[in-house]
Amino acid sequence: MNVFLNNYFPNVMTKVPEFYESIGQTFQMVIWSGVISLILGTVIGIVLVITRKGGLVENQIVFQILDKIVNLFRSIPFIILLTGVMPLTRIIMGTAIGVEGAIVPLVFGTVPFFSRQIESALSQVPAGLVEAAESMGNTKLQIITNVYLKESIPQISRAVSITAISLIGLTAMAGVVGAGGLGDFAVRYGHDRNQTDVTLATIIVLVILVSIIQLVGNFVAKKSSH
Amino acid sequence: MIEIKNVNKTFQSGDRVVTAAQNVNLTIEDGEVFGIIGYSGAGKSTLVRCINMLERPTSGQVLVDGIDLTELRPAELRTARKKIGMIFQQFNLFDSRTVAANVAYPLKHTGMSKQEKDQRVKELLELVEIADKANAYPSQLSGGQKQRVAIARALASNPKILLCDEATSALDPQTTDSILKLLKSLNKKLQLTIILITHEMQVVKEICDRVAVMENGKVVESGDVFSIFASPKKAITKDFINNTSNLSKIYELIKEGAEITKIKAGQCIVKFNYLVKSYSEALVSGISRQFHIDVNIIFGNIELIDQQPLGGLVSILSGKAEDIEAALDYLKAKNVGVEVILDERISQ
Numbered sequence A: 001m002n003v004f005l006n007n008y009f010p011n012v013m014t015k016v017p018e019f020y021e022s023i024g025q026t027f028q029m030v031i032w033s034g035v036i037s038l039i040l041g042t043v044i045g046i047v048l049v050i051t052r053k054g055g056l057v058e059n060q061i062v063f064q065i066l067d068k069i070v071n072l073f074r075s076i077p078f079i080i081l082l083t084g085v086m087p088l089t090r091i092i093m094g095t096a097i098g099v100e101g102a103i104v105p106l107v108f109g110t111v112p113f114f115s116r117q118i119e120s121a122l123s124q125v126p127a128g129l130v131e132a133a134e135s136m137g138n139t140k141l142q143i144i145t146n147v148y149l150k151e152s153i154p155q156i157s158r159a160v161s162i163t164a165i166s167l168i169g170l171t172a173m174a175g176v177v178g179a180g181g182l183g184d185f186a187v188r189y190g191h192d193r194n195q196t197d198v199t200l201a202t203i204i205v206l207v208i209l210v211s212i213i214q215l216v217g218n219f220v221a222k223k224s225s226h
Numbered sequence B: 001m002i003e004i005k006n007v008n009k010t011f012q013s014g015d016r017v018v019t020a021a022q023n024v025n026l027t028i029e030d031g032e033v034f035g036i037i038g039y040s041g042a043g044k045s046t047l048v049r050c051i052n053m054l055e056r057p058t059s060g061q062v063l064v065d066g067i068d069l070t071e072l073r074p075a076e077l078r079t080a081r082k083k084i085g086m087i088f089q090q091f092n093l094f095d096s097r098t099v100a101a102n103v104a105y106p107l108k109h110t111g112m113s114k115q116e117k118d119q120r121v122k123e124l125l126e127l128v129e130i131a132d133k134a135n136a137y138p139s140q141l142s143g144g145q146k147q148r149v150a151i152a153r154a155l156a157s158n159p160k161i162l163l164c165d166e167a168t169s170a171l172d173p174q175t176t177d178s179i180l181k182l183l184k185s186l187n188k189k190l191q192l193t194i195i196l197i198t199h200e201m202q203v204v205k206e207i208c209d210r211v212a213v214m215e216n217g218k219v220v221e222s223g224d225v226f227s228i229f230a231s232p233k234k235a236i237t238k239d240f241i242n243n244t245s246n247l248s249k250i251y252e253l254i255k256e257g258a259e260i261t262k263i264k265a266g267q268c269i270v271k272f273n274y275l276v277k278s279y280s281e282a283l284v285s286g287i288s289r290q291f292h293i294d295v296n297i298i299f300g301n302i303e304l305i306d307q308q309p310l311g312g313l314v315s316i317l318s319g320k321a322e323d324i325e326a327a328l329d330y331l332k333a334k335n336v337g338v339e340v341i342l343d344e345r346i347s348q
Helices: A002-008 A017-051 A060-075 A078-084 A086-093 A097-124 A127-135 A140-151 A152-177 A182-191 A196-224 B044-051 B074-081 B099-107 B114-127 B144-154 B173-189 B201-207 B225-230 B237-243 B249-254 B285-292 B321-333
Strands: B002-013 B016-028 B032-039 B057-063 B085-090 B161-165 B193-198 B211-214 B218-224 B268-272 B292-307 B308-318 B336-341
Touching: A017 A060, A017 A078, A017 A140, A017 A182, A017 A196, A017 B044, A017 B173, A060 A097, A086 B057, A097 A152, A127 A140, A140 A152, A152 B249, A182 A196, A182 B144, A196 B285, A196 B336, B002 B044, B002 B249, B016 B044, B032 B044, B032 B173, B032 B201, B044 B057, B044 B161, B044 B193, B044 B237, B085 B144, B085 B249, B099 B114, B099 B144, B114 B144, B114 B173, B144 B161, B144 B173, B161 B173, B173 B201, B193 B201, B201 B225, B201 B237, B211 B237, B218 B225, B218 B237, B225 B237, B225 B292, B225 B308, B249 B268, B249 B292, B249 B336, B268 B321, B285 B321, B321 B336
Parallel strands: B032 B193, B032 B211, B085 B161, B161 B193
Antiparallel strands: B002 B016, B002 B057, B211 B218, B268 B308, B268 B336, B292 B308
């Protein structure tokens, strides 16, 4: 095994600890910003669905403002967002570099995307179900949790896997603020020093990661659709 | 008792104001099956939604057992809604939940123990005769089965009123019939007040005690089903009734010149309509004997509504003109509706 690795991944084998560290950094970024984005995105997605015209708590002002903010952040290229939100990152995290410094821009880059996914997932819940729940004397909160969220678990789990995969893509750019991660590792060695085996190793790890996320997402979606 | 008083409902659609309900007044007694019939867009769906405030009336009152629902606070309204069940054309079951979980849904947050809930769900599923499907998912059920589950769910919180929004419109005729029979039996067994809206007179005829006919947001005619069928006053009501009977086909047949309508000199085609209840006299053989005329029944449509025969016969009468005339007068005196459709009598 070692002979094989030394033969085909000579450059990776000389920096195994750094490779592991990069994987760890990618994980840290994906998990932290993923969890935060999941929560914020779900909340914003729900608010978008219930405040729109004909929604549960129709409110044109809230809807229009939120809708425009989401569009605004979706339009900003991530590489610009990464440095653009630095002052804010410094206020929230105390630093604008490293893994901590990358989490805020990653959240800003992911939340709008995930919000739209949630909005679209919840929009597929037939209006009749909401009406039926209302006729049974449900509160609005009960309708959100028992109808909107519960009935769209398959769509939500697909949205989560798509978002997680796109988040992994974004972390590749986080090297700009010194957050490291697999993308940064591949750029610094694989690209800059032309060590193609580093690039290849990085890709293999990412393919495995993406496949696992996709499999889990599909599994949950399948298990929860009837 | 449900009292709908001066209810108006308007919608703003762009620059246009659409009136869905206009000055509607209805009183629905406890234990009654009340039908609201109208074409789509007549405002009947909106009106039925005004009863449980899914649509808030623009003005007017909706009183259920004397309590004005339009004035309740949100929490009070939610409590009131639990006593008003509702079923829908599209069933609106929760696809992510099993049949049993759907029926148990209204029992959430009621403080019932798991055991009590299971027991209640079992009773309800037996009531609607679908206990064997408890662990199935809605997607595995047929339309009729789905509606049974929806009925069980609507009854879970022991409502006194059941609103049916086109509950049988997505079902085939046999299934419609079985759902209507179920509703009727629930009405009897549970003293359940049922308000159902439909565009099919067949449904009204089948189970309703009283009916209101809606057109353009207004109730144009209402009364007990028999008298509405026996003597409809408005054109729209007549339309609905004609759709359920084949008596009006005679006009088409004559227009098309069908063989059956080609009568000889001395004959006439007459349509008889039963208008009053408890008709037990031997009409046809009676006039035949008494006035020496022949009565050839081409076709007829006599149905039982409220256990009373209602309908009519289309017949060819042949005989002397004055005998036929006397026979028709005799029938009119007996309160039978007489309409001479085609007349080839020879007057002397």
